Amino acid sequence: MIRAISSIAFFVVLLLSWEAASRSGLYSPVLLPSPLNVLEYLWQSALDGTLWSATLVTMQRLLAGYGIGLLFGIPLGLLTARSRIMQDTLGLLALGIQTLPSVCWVPLALLWFGQTEAAMLFVVVMGTLWSVLIATSDGVRAMPPIYLRAARTMGSTGLHTWFNVILPASLPYLVGGMKQGWAFAWRSLMAAEIFVTILTGFGLGQLLQYGRELLAMDQVVAVMTIIIVIGLLADRILFSPWERFFHRRWGTGSVK
Amino acid sequence: MSLESELANARAERIEIIGVTKSFTTDRGTVVALDNVSLKVAEGEFLCLVGPSGCGKSTLLNIIAGLDEPTSGRALAAGQPIQGPGRDRMVMFQEHALFPWLDVTGNVMFGLRLKTGLSNKERREVAEYYLQLVGLEKFGRANIHELSGGMKQRVALARALAPNPSVLLMDEPFAALDALTREQLYGDIQRIWEARRKTIIFVTHNVREAACLGDRVLLFSPNPGRIQAEFHISLPRPRDINSVELARHSTEITAALKGFTSTAGRQASE
Numbered sequence: 169m170i171r172a173i174s175s176i177a178f179f180v181v182l183l184l185s186w187e188a189a190s191r192s193g194l195y196s197p198v199l200l201p202s203p204l205n206v207l208e209y210l211w212q213s214a215l216d217g218t219l220w221s222a223t224l225v226t227m228q229r230l231l232a233g234y235g236i237g238l239l240f241g242i243p244l245g246l247l248t249a250r251s252r253i254m255q256d257t258l259g260l261l262a263l264g265i266q267t268l269p270s271v272c273w274v275p276l277a278l279l280w281f282g283q284t285e286a287a288m289l290f291v292v293v294m295g296t297l298w299s300v301l302i303a304t305s306d307g308v309r310a311m312p313p314i315y316l317r318a319a320r321t322m323g324s325t326g327l328h329t330w331f332n333v334i335l336p337a338s339l340p341y342l343v344g345g346m347k348q349g350w351a352f353a354w355r356s357l358m359a360a361e362i363f364v365t366i367l368t369g370f371g372l373g374q375l376l377q378y379g380r381e382l383l384a385m386d387q388v389v390a391v392m393t394i395i396i397v398i399g400l401l402a403d404r405i406l407f408s409p410w411e412r413f414f415h416r417r418w419g420t421g422s423v424k
Numbered sequence: 425m426s427l428e429s430e431l432a433n434a435r436a437e438r439i440e441i442i443g444v445t446k447s448f449t450t451d452r453g454t455v456v457a458l459d460n461v462s463l464k465v466a467e468g469e470f471l472c473l474v475g476p477s478g479c480g481k482s483t484l485l486n487i488i489a490g491l492d493e494p495t496s497g498r499a500l501a502a503g504q505p506i507q508g509p510g511r512d513r514m515v516m517f518q519e520h521a522l523f524p525w526l527d528v529t530g531n532v533m534f535g536l537r538l539k540t541g542l543s544n545k546e547r548r549e550v551a552e553y554y555l556q557l558v559g560l561e562k563f564g565r566a567n568i569h570e571l572s573g574g575m576k577q578r579v580a581l582a583r584a585l586a587p588n589p590s591v592l593l594m595d596e597p598f599a600a601l602d603a604l605t606r607e608q609l610y611g612d613i614q615r616i617w618e619a620r621r622k623t624i625i626f627v628t629h630n631v632r633e634a635a636c637l638g639d640r641v642l643l644f645s646p647n648p649g650r651i652q653a654e655f656h657i658s659l660p661r662p663r664d665i666n667s668v669e670l671a672r673h674s675t676e677i678t679a680a681l682k683g684f685t686s687t688a689g690r691q692a693s694e
């Protein structure tokens with residue numbers, strides 16, 4: 169309770185001093201919009217639909233790319249963990265590529281795909297794929313081998329073992345990797361949207377960039393707020409339930 | 425298959441090991457874990473294998489479980505060559521090896537889910553029966569990490585019993601537990617063996633434990649792993665680990681154990 173009060177108090181003070189600073193006239197209103205202006209922009213753009221359509225476009229890109237990243241990352245990670253040759257080839261490649269900040273894929277994506285949705289998708293997939301692959305492979309290799317032996321004595325073989333032993337045993341790592349992949353994908357998508365104007369859809373990143381070009385600081389700050397909120401919601405909706413489950417079942421936090 | 429027939433005792437099987445040798449080759453050379461070992465375990469017998477660590481006890485158990493193959497020699501269960509693991513031979517490991525992503529009932533049901541011919545309701549009832557047998561009927565929904573070491577091994581026992589095996593293989597199942605918990609489990613395991621009549625092969629490095637549980641105790645020696653001596657324990661059951669007659673047997677076994685460990689020591693120092 170005290171913690172909640174201190175959090176609320178902190179944000180109230182923050183907003184009030186922001187408002188006070190913008191009213192003091194010390195700073196140009198172009199550079200420091202008042203929180204009320206930001207709120208007004210949010211209200212307006214929500215009413216005229218700009219905000220929704222930009223959010224929709226961005227989320228579609230994110231989810232499609234993220235989905236593809238998982239679709240390939242998880243199985244490849246499982247294979248990498250269980251096969252020596254895959255580990256020495258693909259595993260090594262993933263480890264190298266993973267050190268590359270995912271924003272760095274943007275120039276390459278533009279050259280390969282031009283100003284298209286494919287470029288966006290590519291950037292998001294690259295952000296997701298490698299960290300998910302590595303986390304999956306780490307998770308499988310961290311599994312105590314005795315689980316496999318126990319499963320075999322109980323008659324588990326082949327696919328049953330994959331789905332009922334190996335996958336659940338590495339789940340805490342896997343979700344850790346999915347969370348990291350999500351963060352990478354989200355960041356690189358924003359970078360790509362800011363760099364790249366494509367006519368098939370205006371995402372949040374583009375809305376942010378237009379704000380800059382129009383010197384509309386209220387728009388810039390408002391879009392930034394939306395981006396933060398989406399990040400927080402994703403964490404709460406997508407990952408927190410899993411982490412709570414691990415905490416309850418394994419008696420640990422998420423492993424990573 | 426009906427619930428009654430599922431819960432009826434499976435026929436205990438006999439196990440035969442005929443001239444089994446198992447060697448492991450690693451970077452550091454070749455280890456002969458088992459050297460021409462032969463033994464027979466009768467239907468429903470409780471056999472204990474004792475010996476210092478490294479004398480091939482786990483290796484032998486793994487071969488009987490079908491998790492490992494002998495380098496030479498033959499291993500038979502109910503007269504048939506052992507080819508891979510089977511639910512007629514269940515294993516209880518030293519570490520509990522329970523699956524942390526499943527609750528207690530989920531763990532006990534793991535092997536049952538792979539058995540065809542049972543409805544899910546029947547599987548659940550079978551799991552409940554075995555949890556009750558090990559005294560954990562109230563903990564079906566508990567998570568593994570919430571259990572004490574002794575409770576974990578009870579769950580592991582229930583999980584091993586649930587597919588109704590003919591043979592139960594136990595590899596130092598109580599080694600990591602404190603003395604009080606162990607004593608309780610000695611009582612439980614004897615009671616359960618009376619109730620379920622399995623062939624049990626029980627590995628331990630605790631001589632007293634072996635004398636308390638076994639109809640027969642085989643003493644193994646290391647480098648290479650061999651059977652050194654055999655002891656028949658014909659005390660009535662249930663046996664108390666602290667009884668005087670039991671102490672006599674364990675003294676006898678310990679003497680034999682000291683005999684070859686000290687000769688080995690002398691040979692090494694010569």
Ligand SMILES: Nc1ncnc2c1ncn2[C@@H]1O[C@H](COP(=O)(O)OP(=O)(O)O)[C@@H](O)[C@H]1O
Pocket residue numbers: 448449450455456457475476477478479480481482483484649
């Ligand atoms: N997978 C393996 N690879 C190499 N050596 C092994 C392996 N398993 C067992 N050994 C060796 O075989 C010998 C017997 O091991 P083990 O059967 O585990 O003994 P115990 O269970 O009696 O302590 C030991 O010297 C051990 O190092």
Ligand SMILES: [Mg+2]
Pocket residue numbers: 481482483595
């Ligand atoms: Mg051992």
